[in-house]
Amino acid sequence: MYKTVDDVNWENWDPVVTATLMFVIRDGRILLIHKKRGFGKGKINGPGGKLESGETPLECAIRETQEELCITPTGVEFAGELHFQFTDNNSIHGYVYTATGYEGEPTETDEADPIWCSIDELPFDRMWEDDHIWFPHMLEGRHFSGRFIFDNDRMLDAVIELD
Numbered sequence: 001m002y003k004t005v006d007d008v009n010w011e012n013w014d015p016v017v018t019a020t021l022m023f024v025i026r027d028g029r030i031l032l033i034h035k036k037r038g039f040g041k042g043k044i045n046g047p048g049g050k051l052e053s054g055e056t057p058l059e060c061a062i063r064e065t066q067e068e069l070c071i072t073p074t075g076v077e078f079a080g081e082l083h084f085q086f087t088d089n090n091s092i093h094g095y096v097y098t099a100t101g102y103e104g105e106p107t108e109t110d111e112a113d114p115i116w117c118s119i120d121e122l123p124f125d126r127m128w129e130d131d132h133i134w135f136p137h138m139l140e141g142r143h144f145s146g147r148f149i150f151d152n153d154r155m156l157d158a159v160i161e162l163d
C-alpha cells in the first residue's frame with residue numbers, strides 16, 4: 001500500500017499510462033478546461049490526454065489540444081514532469097507544456113469546455129490536488145519534476161524538485 005513518495009521504487013517505476021497537459025498562458029490569463037469525460041471528469045485542468053502509439057509527448061499535447069479545444073498551440077515549451085502513483089496500482093507519467101499563443105478559436109467539444117482564468121485567481125478547489133504545488137513554478141517559468149501518491153482523487157504525499 002502506497003502512503004508516501006518514499007514507498008515507491010522510482011528507479012524501476014513503470015507507469016501504466018503516459019499522458020500530457022498543455023497550458024496556453026497569455027496576457028495574465030491561462031486557458032483551462034472543464035473536463036467533460038474520462039479520467040478527472042468534472043475537474044478543471046489543462047487540455048491533454050494519453051499518448052498514442054508512435055507519438056512523442058509534445059505531439060500528443062498538441063493533438064489533444066486540437067481535439068479538445070479546436071486550437072493549435074504556438075510558442076510551445078516543455079514545463080515539467082509529473083509522476084503519479086495511485087494506491088490502486090494505476091500510475092501516470094505526465095508531461096506538461098506551456099504555450100504563448102494559439103491558432104483557431106477555443107471551442108467547446110464533447111471532451112472539454114474552455115475556461116479562461118486569471119493567473120492570480122486559479123480555481124484550485126475544482127482542480128486536482130497536486131496542481132497548487134506545481135502551478136506556481138510553471139507560471140514562474142521554472143522547470144519542475146513532481147512525484148505524488150494519490151488514493152483516488154485524494155493526494156497523500158508529494159515531493160517537487162526544481163531545475
Ligand SMILES: COc1nc(N)nc2c1ncn2[C@H]1C[C@H](O)[C@@H](COP(=O)(O)OP(=O)(O)OP(=O)(O)O)O1
Nearest residue numbers: 019020021038039040047048049050084128130131
Ligand atoms: C492525479 O493528478 C492529476 N493532476 C493533473 N493536473 N492532471 C492529471 C492528473 N491525473 C491525470 N491527469 C491528466 C493527464 C491527462 O491530461 C488527463 C487524463 O487523460 P485522459 O484519460 O482523459 O486521456 P484521453 O486520451 O483524453 O482519454 P480518452 O480515452 O477519453 O480519449 O488527466
